[in-house]
Amino acid sequence: MSSPAACSTGKSGPTLSVDAARLRAKAAACPIAGKEILPIDQAIGRVIAAPIMAAHALPPFDNSAMDGYALRLSDLTGDGPWYLPIYTRIAAGDARSLTLAAGAAAHIFTGAPVPFGADAVVIQEQVTRANDMILLTERPRLGQNIRRQGEDVAQGVQALAAGLALTPPRLALLAGCGVSSVAVRPRVRVAILSTGDELSEPGSTLGPGQIYNSNRMLLRATLSCFPWVDLTDLGIVTDDPTCIQGAIRHAAQTNDVVISSGGVSAGEEDHILDVLRLEAAELDVLKVAIRPGKPLTVGRLGQALYFGLPGNPYAAAITFSQIAKPALRRAAGLMEEPDTWLPAVAGFTYSRTTGRREYVPVRWSERDSFGRPVLMRLGQGASASISPMAQAMGIAVVPPEIDMVAPGQALTVESLAE
Numbered sequence: 001m002s003s004p005a006a007c008s009t010g011k012s013g014p015t016l017s018v019d020a021a022r023l024r025a026k027a028a029a030c031p032i033a034g035k036e037i038l039p040i041d042q043a044i045g046r047v048i049a050a051p052i053m054a055a056h057a058l059p060p061f062d063n064s065a066m067d068g069y070a071l072r073l074s075d076l077t078g079d080g081p082w083y084l085p086i087y088t089r090i091a092a093g094d095a096r097s098l099t100l101a102a103g104a105a106a107h108i109f110t111g112a113p114v115p116f117g118a119d120a121v122v123i124q125e126q127v128t129r130a131n132d133m134i135l136l137t138e139r140p141r142l143g144q145n146i147r148r149q150g151e152d153v154a155q156g157v158q159a160l161a162a163g164l165a166l167t168p169p170r171l172a173l174l175a176g177c178g179v180s181s182v183a184v185r186p187r188v189r190v191a192i193l194s195t196g197d198e199l200s201e202p203g204s205t206l207g208p209g210q211i212y213n214s215n216r217m218l219l220r221a222t223l224s225c226f227p228w229v230d231l232t233d234l235g236i237v238t239d240d241p242t243c244i245q246g247a248i249r250h251a252a253q254t255n256d257v258v259i260s261s262g263g264v265s266a267g268e269e270d271h272i273l274d275v276l277r278l279e280a281a282e283l284d285v286l287k288v289a290i291r292p293g294k295p296l297t298v299g300r301l302g303q304a305l306y307f308g309l310p311g312n313p314y315a316a317a318i319t320f321s322q323i324a325k326p327a328l329r330r331a332a333g334l335m336e337e338p339d340t341w342l343p344a345v346a347g348f349t350y351s352r353t354t355g356r357r358e359y360v361p362v363r364w365s366e367r368d369s370f371g372r373p374v375l376m377r378l379g380q381g382a383s384a385s386i387s388p389m390a391q392a393m394g395i396a397v398v399p400p401e402i403d404m405v406a407p408g409q410a411l412t413v414e415s416l417a418e
């Protein structure tokens with residue numbers, strides 16, 4: 001067992017604002033080095049490791065945006081109407097290299113290559129066709145209904161930057177540019193464990209004084225939604241300092257991030273901080289002005305980033321989403337910050353104690369005249385309650401200095417899921 005080491009702060013250390021705690025957690029998270037080359041169909045949700053260049057222009061050739069007739073504007077002399085003979089028919093996939101005959105039109109279909117010399121396509125609804133001739137009365141605009149080669153992405157330019165997640169639209173862009181494989185960041189290896197002698201797994205019979213382990217499912221389900229996470233679930237670790245120390249030490253040696261729940265507050269049965277000291281952890285965050293979730297621990301344990309989430313389920317969910325997740329995203333190499341909050345107004349009254357930023361589970365069924373959701377509060381703010389967050393459409397954010405939330409008060413609302 002290693003000797004106790006000084007932490008940067010202790011149980012009585014300073015209380016940080018949510019923003020300061022998040023910044024510290026992110027600063028403690030270094031992007032995982034290295035890369036993997038994956039076929040694009042196996043890269044869904046992964047993080048781009050290096051800029052991706054377009055192998056081909058998009059679109060790869062000038063093509064028609066509509067079903068109609070390709071023509072040359074200089075053939076339309078005078079004020080019209082104009083008659084043009086149809087010299088050929090060009091469907092999508094036509095492999096011929098065609099030049100438009102002088103004074104003629106080509107019957108062309110959406111996605112078909114525009115013949116050389118044609119500089120406009122008139123949709124079929126705007127012409128009168130008689131046998132092999134068309135009649136048109138309005139002069140087309142130069143280039144109308146023609147999608148130019150490379151107008152979406154030019155060949156050889158950067159199609160996507162490093163640090164972006166490969167969302168479905170981005171994968172579609174790569175496919176469209178003919179990119180078949182991509183260099184992605186390695187997955188972040190994350191281990192989760194639940195502490196507490198009172199915990200039992202669903203499926204087993206509850207003994208006296210026991211509760212079912214819900215934090216494991218919360219973290220497991222949340223992390224399973226991140227394709228850039230390689231998850232190890234260590235299950236329940238009993239409230240014994242030696243067991244916790246062994247589990248945490250091994251987890252930190254074999255993972256990039258370790259997340260525990262429970263045992264971080266001040267009680268004699270809360271062993272996480274003592275164990276972290278014995279393991280010479282460098283602790284950056286011990287108390288946060290957040291409700292729920294004040295007793296949160298963030299630090300480094302050897303090469304691993306460590307999050308000690310509070311045991312209360314709503315506190316675990318909020319501290320994970322507000323502090324741990326942004327740091328995990330940084331470890332994954334993600335450069336984009338999700339910014340999905342909505343302006344909203346309170347539809348409820350709530351008298352509260354100031355000093356902590358509070359995350360309130362809410363639903364709404366109405367919007368005000370500006371289109372803002374009118375929020376209804378769920379539950380009574382208990383950090384042990386799971387049902388309010390399960391029923392919630394979002395989480396309203398109440399600033400620390402507010403002592404009374406009244407109907408009509410402007411608030412922001414965030415998603416707990418993203």
Ligand SMILES: Nc1nc2c(c(=O)[nH]1)N[C@H]1C(S)=C(S)[C@@H](COP(=O)(O)OP(=O)(O)OC[C@H]3O[C@@H](n4cnc5c(N)ncnc54)[C@H](O)[C@@H]3O)O[C@H]1N2
Binds near residue numbers: 196261292315
């Ligand atoms: N004297 C003090 N007591 C407490 C303080 C304090 O400052 N002084 N802080 C309170 C606050 S706030 C919170 S939040 C909790 C945090 O406690 P811990 O992180 O130490 O967690 P535990 O004591 O282990 O558990 C708290 C609560 O959550 C239940 N729990 C734990 N793990 C799970 C799980 N995996 N699934 C479902 N529920 C779980 C546990 O049974 C407890 O009821 O401390 C307050 N106390």
Ligand code: MOO
Binds near residue numbers: 315383384
């Ligand atoms: O931080 Mo605790 O979650 O307020 O109950």
